[in-house]
Amino acid sequence: MTDIEERSRSGLSADELRRSIIDHLRYSIGRPAAALTPEHFYRATALAVRDRMQDNQAATAQTALDLGRKVTCYLSAEFLMGPQLGSNLLNLGIEEAARAALDEIGVGFDEVLACEEEPGLGNGGLGRLAACYLDSLATLECPTIGFGIRYEFGIFDQEIHDGWQVEKTDNWLVNGNPWEIPKPDVNYLVKWGGYVEHYADDSGRGRVRWHPARVIKGVDYDTPIQGYGVNTCNVLTLWSARAVESFALDAFNTGDYYRAVEDEVTSETVTKVLYPNDEPDVGKRLRLLQQYFFVSCSLQHVLHIMDDLADASVRDLPNRFALQLNDTHPSIGVAELMRLLVDERQLDWDEAWGITVATFGYTNHTLLPEALETWPLAMFGESLPRHLEIIYEINRRFLDEVRAKFGDDDDRLRRMSLIGEDDGKSVRMAHLATVGSHAINGVAALHSDLLKKSVLKDFYELWPERFSNKTNGVTPRRFLALANPGLRQLLDDTIGDGWLSHLDRLRGLEKFADDAAFGDKWRAVKRANKARLADYVSSTAGVHLDPDWLFDIQVKRIHEYKRQHLNVLHIVTLYHRIKQNPDIDISPRAFIFGGKAAPGYFLAKRIIKLINAVGETVNNDPDVNRLLKVAFVPNFNVQNAHLIYPAADLSEQISTAGKEASGTGNMKFMLNGALTIGTLDGANVEMREEAGAENFFLFGLTVDEVERVKREGYRPADYVSGNAELATTLDLIAGGRFSRGDSEVFRPLVDNLRHDDPFLVLADYASYIECQEQVSAAWRDVSSWTRMSILNTARSGKFSSDRSIAEYCDDIWNVLPVTVKV
Ligand SMILES: *Cc1c(COP(=O)(O)O)cnc(C)c1O
Numbered sequence: 058m059t060d061i062e063e064r065s066r067s068g069l070s071a072d073e074l075r076r077s078i079i080d081h082l083r084y085s086i087g088r089p090a091a092a093l094t095p096e097h098f099y100r101a102t103a104l105a106v107r108d109r110m111q112d113n114q115a116a117t118a119q120t121a122l123d124l125g126r127k128v129t130c131y132l133s134a135e136f137l138m139g140p141q142l143g144s145n146l147l148n149l150g151i152e153e154a155a156r157a158a159l160d161e162i163g164v165g166f167d168e169v170l171a172c173e174e175e176p177g178l179g180n181g182g183l184g185r186l187a188a189c190y191l192d193s194l195a196t197l198e199c200p201t202i203g204f205g206i207r208y209e210f211g212i213f214d215q216e217i218h219d220g221w222q223v224e225k226t227d228n229w230l231v232n233g234n235p236w237e238i239p240k241p242d243v244n245y246l247v248k249w250g251g252y253v254e255h256y257a258d259d260s261g262r263g264r265v266r267w268h269p270a271r272v273i274k275g276v277d278y279d280t281p282i283q284g285y286g287v288n289t290c291n292v293l294t295l296w297s298a299r300a301v302e303s304f305a306l307d308a309f310n311t312g313d314y315y316r317a318v319e320d321e322v323t324s325e326t327v328t329k330v331l332y333p334n335d336e337p338d339v340g341k342r343l344r345l346l347q348q349y350f351f352v353s354c355s356l357q358h359v360l361h362i363m364d365d366l367a368d369a370s371v372r373d374l375p376n377r378f379a380l381q382l383n384d385t386h387p388s389i390g391v392a393e394l395m396r397l398l399v400d401e402r403q404l405d406w407d408e409a410w411g412i413t414v415a416t417f418g419y420t421n422h423t424l425l426p427e428a429l430e431t432w433p434l435a436m437f438g439e440s441l442p443r444h445l446e447i448i449y450e451i452n453r454r455f456l457d458e459v460r461a462k463f464g465d466d467d468d469r470l471r472r473m474s475l476i477g478e479d480d481g482k483s484v485r486m487a488h489l490a491t492v493g494s495h496a497i498n499g500v501a502a503l504h505s506d507l508l509k510k511s512v513l514k515d516f517y518e519l520w521p522e523r524f525s526n527k528t529n530g531v532t533p534r535r536f537l538a539l540a541n542p543g544l545r546q547l548l549d550d551t552i553g554d555g556w557l558s559h560l561d562r563l564r565g566l567e568k569f570a571d572d573a574a575f576g577d578k579w580r581a582v583k584r585a586n587k588a589r590l591a592d593y594v595s596s597t598a599g600v601h602l603d604p605d606w607l608f609d610i611q612v613k614r615i616h617e618y619k620r621q622h623l624n625v626l627h628i629v630t631l632y633h634r635i636k637q638n639p640d641i642d643i644s645p646r647a648f649i650f651g652g653k654a655a656p657g658y659f660l661a662k663r664i665i666k667l668i669n670a671v672g673e674t675v676n677n678d679p680d681v682n683r684l685l686k687v688a689f690v691p692n693f694n695v696q697n698a699h700l701i702y703p704a705a706d707l708s709e710q711i712s713t714a715g716k717e718a719s720g721t722g723n724m725k726f727m728l729n730g731a732l733t734i735g736t737l738d739g740a741n742v743e744m745r746e747e748a749g750a751e752n753f754f755l756f757g758l759t760v761d762e763v764e765r766v767k768r769e770g771y772r773p774a775d776y777v778s779g780n781a782e783l784a785t786t787l788d789l790i791a792g793g794r795f796s797r798g799d800s801e802v803f804r805p806l807v808d809n810l811r812h813d814d815p816f817l818v819l820a821d822y823a824s825y826i827e828c829q830e831q832v833s834a835a836w837r838d839v840s841s842w843t844r845m846s847i848l849n850t851a852r853s854g855k856f857s858s859d860r861s862i863a864e865y866c867d868d869i870w871n872v873l874p875v876t877v878k879v
Pocket of ligand 1: 185613
């Protein structure tokens with residue numbers, strides 16, 4: 058027998074890579090040489106690179122098991138990974154080898170890279186955070202499993218037709234996915250619906266049997282997650298739903314062939330599509346099923362690994378696994394782990410509860426009351442009857458604990474209950490996650506503070522020691538090295554390449570902030586990035602931008618709280634000033650937007666239309682288009698984010714104070730040398746502290762001021778009557794100036810601002826316009842702007858996801874790095 062340990066696919070030289078790619082072209086892609094397309098070369102290269110991670114991955118898992126080290130599990134309904142090839146080449150240290158190999162083969166490296174269809178398995182910030190955290194966990198040598206859902210269709214592709222968003226299904230799997238390895242033999246059954254039977258076993262112990270209405274199979278698909286400059290290679294396990302064959306067979310035997318096929322159809326819909334967030338109510342039950350499905354598979358998988366350990370029992374779970382809940386989407390895991398331990402493993406309730414709380418941690422991502430997940434009680438009980446019983450029992454014991462500490466304070470008990478009583482009973486998932494976790498954290502200092510004062514106040518009073526802050530971060534490998542190769546080279550030449558894994562070292566740039574020669578190089582890099590983006594905008598949006606203008610960029614999901622419409626009010630204000638006075642002296646600006654709106658979010662979709670309508674008018678008016686241009690980049694995603702963040706002069710972070718939990722886009726801009734115009738919201742507060750107030754454009758109400766204005770009764774009309782320029786701006790939009798005289802299309806938006814304005818756009822208008830004038834003045838002083846830009850990058854080290862993950866490791870998971878030898 059041949060040696061199964063022999064390795065023929067792990068060589069990292071250009072020549073070994075070249076042979077491997079050719080090998081895959083012949084045996085995995087299987088096309089005659091004459092029929093090969095760049096996509097085939099991409100897939101063969103991806104397979105060759107995947108091979109190079111396999112030994113690392115096997116060694117990482119084995120080392121953690123052998124040494125009895127704790128494994129972190131990051132449970133997230135979304136992972137917005139972005140393209141994988143560039144990132145894996147960088148982390149393996151084989152970019153140059155791959156370039157040389159493809160050169161030798163005679164195909165362009167960049168052309169091959171561009172063929173990758175990105176897996177859009179997330180909506181925005183939350184999913185991208187999970188992806189950055191996987192990169193940092195591997196780089197920090199922490200053995201980790203990411204657990205999520207293998208959606209067949211990810212977030213929709215956005216097209217713009219006549220200024221409106223049109224959604225197209227995201228067919229990311231059409232050409233297959235070379236990064237994943239399906240493991241059909243690693244599968245678990247997930248029950249759903251039906252009823253619960255209580256009975257006593259032979260020893261008289263109370264037992265429970267769950268008779269489900271349906272059973273669905275979850276199949277494991279593994280994607281390797283390579284750390285940068287280390288051997289550690291973790292795994293992202295995504296679950297895909299299948300029909301259970303035996304069920305289908307039963308039906309077949311009774312002659313009901315079509316029922317069997319139908320079951321397959323409905324089972325597989327469980328992981329069919331990612332739901333856009335902000336969707337009111339549609340498909341709620343399927344969403345709960347998606348969440349339960351992936352969490353149940355993940356927990357069964359973890360317990361299965363525990364069962365195979367010679368040196369541990371299920372009671373050691375908290376010493377061997379840390380389970381982190383990325384928002385409440387996986388929080389049903391608290392009840393599921395209790396069910397697995399109590400019903401299926403016969404542990405006592407108290408012991409099972411101790412294990413559960415010691416194992417889970419919960420990260421909260423929002424204070425918006427409408428975004429806190431709850432499930433209608435009746436629907437929940439029909440879907441997960443046993444879990445509802447378990448939640449009642451958790452709640453009974455929990456409320457006893459509250460009573461023991463605070464007495465019979467009925468109001469407090471009602472507020473804290475896992476069951477909500479307002480407008481119909483519901484299960485409160487944030488409360489379940491909080492009660493079931495030993496550690497609860499917010500995602501920026503301000504957000505963690507507000508959590509303790511608002512939505513989780515009562516819980517903080519009960520368990521102050523469980524609360525902490527973990528400010529978000531982003532991976533500098535993707536969002537600097539890959540996205541901005543020009544800046545990467547300049548940094549390497551100036552301060553060495555240590556910053557890639559020790560982002561604090563960017564501080565070494567501070568001493569070049571006033572160096573004129575360095576400033577010239579800095580500006581040359583930025584200008585090249587702007588030219589690169591201008592090409593992209595020209596080909597995708599048909600708008601021609603001058604790279605010498607100020608690039609003012611707002612890219613993120615479209616949402617009222619993020620206030621893209623405030624940005625538009627500024628553009629319309631400038632438009633009107635220019636029309637009034639064509640000789641006005643304004644520094645030329647390109648306003649660039651991007652972002653998707655949830656398909657059912659009426660106002661957000663109208664904001665997209667407004668941006669495009671204002672753009673069409675501005676871009677085609679010769680008085681105006683010599684000073685202003687407006688472009689909406691369609692289909693904002695990770696791939697085009699690589700082009701966008703590095704090209705910004707000005708980053709728009711203008712949410713209503715208290716509404717953005719952290720933001721991570723703000724950090725990506727800062728890392729790439731953009732200055733920020735922003736409110737004191739989310740991580741902006743900490744960014745300003747790091748950069749220095751003199752290097753940040755601050756405007757708007759603070760959280761306290763927002764609260765006071767709301768308390769005293771906010772009247773947007775007062776701001777309109779007190780500011781003629783604002784009144785005119787709104788009149789221009791409402792009157793149809795940007796819609797060929799149509800005074801209906803933007804009426805809902807303008808009415809909303811004039812009469813309701815829940816996010817205080819009009820209250821911040823004057824302050825924003827004034828601050829934008831400071832921006833324009835600062836832009837005119839080239840060397841001063843350059844200095845501020847350099848200092849923003851130099852002081853962005855805190856916002857590496859490596860720093861965030863190191864804090865999670867120390868304070869929440871209690872894990873240490875594990876050096877992997879291959
Ligand atoms: C970083 C990122 C986000 C989050 O942006 P915010 O400005 O923090 O809302 C959303 N989508 C993509 C593609 C991103 O890369």
